[in-house]
Amino acid sequence: MRWTIRIRVLYQAFFLFVFVWLLDRLAAGDPRAFPYTVFHHGDPLSATGTALAAGTIPGALAWSAALIGLTLLLGRVFCGWVCPLGTLQQLASFLFSGRSRRESLLVNRHRRWYALKYYALAALLVGALAGTLQTGVLDPLSLTARGLASGVWPVLPGGRPVPGGWLAALLLLGIVVASRWIPRLFCRAFCPLGALLGVFARFAVFRIHRGDDACNSCTLCAFACQGADEPLGRHRVGECMVCLNCVSACPESAIGYRALPPLPQPPPPDLSRRTLVGTVLTSLAVAPLLRAAGGGRATARAGLLRPPGALAENGFLERCVKCSLCQQACPTGAIQPAIAQAGVEGFWTPVIVPRRGWCEFACTRCGEVCPTSAITRLSAARKTGYDGKPPVRIGTAFVDRGRCLPWAMQTPCIVCEEMCPTDPKAIWLEAAVETARDGSERRLQRPRVEPARCVGCGICENKCPVGEDAAIRVTSVGETRNPLNRLLAGEPPS
Amino acid sequence: MSDPERPGITRREAVLRLASTAAAAAAVGVGVAVFHDRRLVTAAAAAIPDWRVPIASRPPAAAARGADPAANVRRAVAALGGVGRFVRPGESVLIKPNVGWDRLPEQAADTDPAVVAELVRLCRDAGARRVVVADLSCNDPRRCFASSGIAAAAGAAGAEVLDARRLRLTPAALAGLAQGLEVVEELLQADRVINVPVVKHHSLSGVTIGMKNWFGVLGPGRNRLHQEIDRAVAELGATFRPTLTLVDATRILAANGPVGGSLADVRAVGAVLAATDPVLADAWGASLLGRRPATLGFIAQAEQRGLGRADLALVQELGTA
Structure with missing residues (x-):
């Protein structure tokens, strides 16, 4: 292994470690303010x-311009040196694929369908434009982050279950395992971030360069090429992940990575115009369909409890990137x-399940770690209403009189009232005398909810001793973020 | 050397195979050690030990008043004969404060950190080998132990502070209580156990002080005990026999308990009671909340069962320092 490769592996290991370590600190509730986002x-x-x-562009996301700048200078170094998913795939392909040289050459040849990622990027961005x-x-x-938060931490000792998370974990696992057959399959064919960086990497100052005089076309350079960008043929700069495997593999030192004059005609992504137009039109059509399919955003849903400080559903879905940091931090x-x-478009967005x-x-x-401010930052005083204004409400609790022990079974129980954190308590107890069988x-003391006090935190539902379906349940009505989803007449609209 | 009927393997291959087999076995072992659930394989439910020490003609309880909670703790314990009476050198002590809620000390939902810290110091000074401060909180344990100030104060005083994330549960023989309850394992390993409740209003049992504080060593399912709260609390008093009960009345929560929140519900009393009689401890705390002990069902039941006497005349009042 040449020293360039060692340095790259060190970078990859470092960034993967930091990525996982930050997730671990989030899950551990570390009070220190690490740069989680x-x-x-x-x-x-x-x-x-x-x-x-x-x-x-909310908050610090403007920093991403730095990554574009870096790509314009060095090419897709993010993919080859930083991205934790790229590192995991490369590791899987390194460990599990025992290919012959012939197979390696075959598997590292560029395929036309690797352009899928550009179509995916176009579809996602047009969809974003459509809302x-x-x-x-x-x-x-x-x-x-989502795959790890839903697939790894829940099974660690002391981990909390994420019943809906298996699909996210499976997707991550599938992507990593797929590298056993095609190295970095996801990066090559599906990654929209890689595609976006690829658009800029074509103009990169530092590029792979093959000196035609020294090259004897031995094809060793393609043996471990991560991006399938064919350093031996006409090098595809936009596909190259700057892993530098080709540079270190070349026995003739014919390949180098250095600052080069701009290409007269940077190779464009290998796209068919007709397919691209079709993709754009389709995603323009699908975006509103997705929204309508779930019943629309305007419809308040009983079970849709968003984290405290979440924007109204429109604004929330325009910002949430489904990164699971809030889930990990809770x-x-x-x-x-x-x-x-x-709904369909809200798949994998965060909800509270009491x-x-x-x-x-x-x-x-949750608001502190949200990278896109889909969940706004709140102070504790603002959230609880200790600053004198109304507290931030997630929803409202409702007693199910058919399941509640005092209401239905003439059995004493006050757990919901005991747990209620508001002051005075939103749950109060009505004294009653009943005739038993x-x-x-x-x-008996029968719990009742005073909706003007309830913030919908859900601790009553969580601690209710009635198993599976609790006898007191929170639904989204009364949530601060939606001025239309109201319960009480006297309440101000927001 | 090579016999076609009995094909041999090279020494190198044998070593490699043995090594890989051993590695695989070790990996399985590590996996089992990390992931197995001890509770499913624990054979018999453990009995709850009796942590009391035999006591002679001392007063069963002594109350000290004053602005400094730590001084109150020292005076109250000294009046019962000093901490050396209860904790011997080399013993391990578990202190069970109420750290149930994510509240600040001023809100009086949790035991005062200064009281807990002073008790830790007394135990350390008496030569205790290990002092553990433990509770299974109702709110998020990290936030409870941080907000209440107990993690910092008890830790600085030399205690090992264990919250729900670090406590293990084990099935225990809880005869008169709901089926399938588990208790904190560290409790069973301690030589001495000191209960340090705070005095609070409670809407079902009337007040929550010492015997009700044992809810905090019970695992999931404890919320079902509310269905017969008076009998359950008396049963807890019969099950868990602490070395000492130290009632924190530095501040008491007079309404909206046991969570509180508003400072308007908090009353500064500035008192600490040390007691070897848990029923008397609860009776004294109840009187601070303006409740006659005889009107509280769990105190009456505990007294009937002979767990102690709710006679306030037995409390030695040490007055204000």
């Missing part, structure tokens, strides 16, 4: 997507990836 803020795909969908942000489904940073395991709760966990009254962790008198 650093990868996601450098992601130009998220920045472009939210800019197109929401008309704004539905789906870049997070395929964005490698979101995809990796101390109680309340935040789960939505499967059906948020039976899994409750929203801790003074906790504002044997004719004796039973004194």
Whole structure:
């Protein structure tokens, strides 16, 4: 292994370690303010997507311009040196594929269908322009964080279950395992972030260069080429991930990576204009269909409890990149990836499932780590209403009188009231005397909800001793973020 | 050398195969050690030990008042004969404060950190080998232990602070309680156990003080105990026999309990009671909330079962320092 390769492997290991370590610190609830969103803020795909969908580039996402600049200088070094998903795939292909030299050459040849990623990028960006942000489904940073948060931490000792997360974990696993047959298959054929960087990498200053005089066409350079960019033939700069395997493999030192004069005609992505136009038109049509399919965003859904501080559904779906950082940060395991709760376009966006966990009254962790401000940052005083204004409400709790022990079974129980964190408690107890089956008198305290006090945190539902379906359940009505989803007449609209 | 009937393998290959087999076995072993659930294989439910020490003619309880919670702790414990009476050198002590809620000390939903810290110091000074401060919180344990100030104060005083993430549960013989309950394993390993509740209002049992504080060593399912709260709390008092009960009344929560929130519900009392009689401890705390002990069902039941006496005249009042 030449020293260039060693340095690259060190970089890859470092960035993968930092990526996983930050997720681990999030799950551990580390109170220190680590830069949890650093990868996601450098992601130009998220920045472009939210800019197109929401008309704004929230917060530190502007930093992603630096990655574009880096790509214009050095090419797709992000893919080859930084991206954790790229590293995982390269590792899998390194460990598990025992190919002969002939097979290696075959598998590292460019295929026309590797251009799929450009169509995917076009479809995602046009979809974003049409108002539905789906870049997070395929964005490698979101995809990796989501797969790890839903697939790895839940099975670690002390991990909290994420019942809807198996699909995200399976997608990540599938992508990594696929590298056993085609190295970096996802990067080559599907990654929209790689495609976006590829668009700029064509103009890169530093590029792979083959000196024709020294080259004896031995094909060793293509043996471990990660990007299938054919350094031996007409080099495809936009596909090259700057892994530098070709440079170190060349026995004649014919291949180098250095600053070169701009290409007279940078090779464009290998696209068919007809297919591209079709893709654009299709995604223009699909975006509103997706929105309508779930019943529309205007329809409030009972089970759609968004994290505290989440924007109204339109704004939320224009920003959420499905990265699972909020899910990983939630101390109680309340935040789960939505499967059906948020419609088709809200797939994998975060929802609160009170039976899994409750929203801790003074906790504002999810908003602190949201990279795109789909969940706004709240102070504890703002969230709880201790600043004098109305608290931030997620929903409202409703007692199911058919299941509640005092209401239905004449059995004492006050757990929901005991747990209620508001002050005074939103759940109060109505004293009642009832006649039991044997004719004796039973004194009971029956829980009632005062909706003006309830913030919908869901601790009542979580701790309710009635198994599976709790006897008190939170639905989204009354949520602060939606001025139309209201319960009480006297309440101000927002 | 090579016999076609009995094909041999080279020494090199034998070593490699043995090594890979051993590595695979070790990996499986590590996986089993990490992932197996001890609770499913624990054979018998463990009995709850009795942590009391025999006590002679001392007062069963002593209450100290004053602005400094730490001084109150020292005076109250000294009046019962000093901490050396209860904790011997080399023993391990588990302190069970109420760290149930993500609240600040001023909100009086959790035990005062200064009381817990002073008790830790007393135990360390008495030569305790290990002092553990543990509770299974109702809110997120990290936030509870941080907000209440107990993690910092008890840790600085030399205790090992264990929250729900680091406590293991084990099935225990809880005869009169709901089926299938588990208790904190560290509790069973401790030589001495000191209960350090805070005095609070509770809408079902009237008040929550010492015996109700044992909810915090029970695992999932404890919320079903509310269905017969008075009997359950008395049963807890009969099951868990602490060395000492130290009632924190530095601040008490008079309404909206046991979570509280509003400072309007908090009353500064500035008192600490040390007691060897848990029923008397609860009776004293209840009186601070303006409740006559006899009107509280769980105190009456505990007294009937002979767990202690709810006679406030037995409390030695040490007055204000």
